[in-house]
Amino acid sequence: GESVGLHLPTLSVQEGDNSIINCAYSNSASDYFIWYKQESGKGPQFIIDIRSNMDKRQGQRVTVLLNKTVKHLSLQIAATQPGDSAVYFCAENLDGTSYGKLTFGQGTILTVHP
């Protein structure tokens, strides 16, 4: 049969704009969430994390928001730069295990235009 290509969500922004990347997670029992950035040809790089007892956490130019009611996670990047262009993944600790067995979302492609 014919194979169907998978298309990741994409977000295109102008340099200097703020970016918001969204993620819906699957398990209401998940208690730890992470955002990763993956540049072409590289492994994922940790950006920021948040525990389920928080609804907001800020880092350098990045903010993660957690809405447990609707199981939604977002990553806000302030003053987006061309170097921010990458695929962004959210991940959750799904099993509530004592170690970091993570379940990753599909990813969002962020393109920043100069």
Next chain:
Amino acid sequence: GAGVSQSPSNKVTEKGKDVELRCDPISGHTALYWYRQSLGQGLEFLIYFQGNSAPDKSGLPSDRFSAERTGGSVSTLTIQRTQQEDSAVYLCASTSRGTFQETQYFGPGTRLLVL
């Protein structure tokens, strides 16, 4: 060594052949994870090693996949009788203690293409 390293960076093989992928974790890190990333997909957990404990193999997709970790450091992921659907990027990550809120540091991955 500053980070996690993996080798080879790229591997092209023929269907039915066996392949071995290597991961060198960050020195001193006791926990090691393998993930698979198919084209346009997120990462899929394969296996987890922590110290001398029995590994969690629950993510291995079939009995053609196996992994070892010798001396609590280097790990090898072996895929026997490779199939075209095994084509993917195989990523390794390590953490210092293996607890669930630690940052996982990823290597650059091995890109496997099965013809």
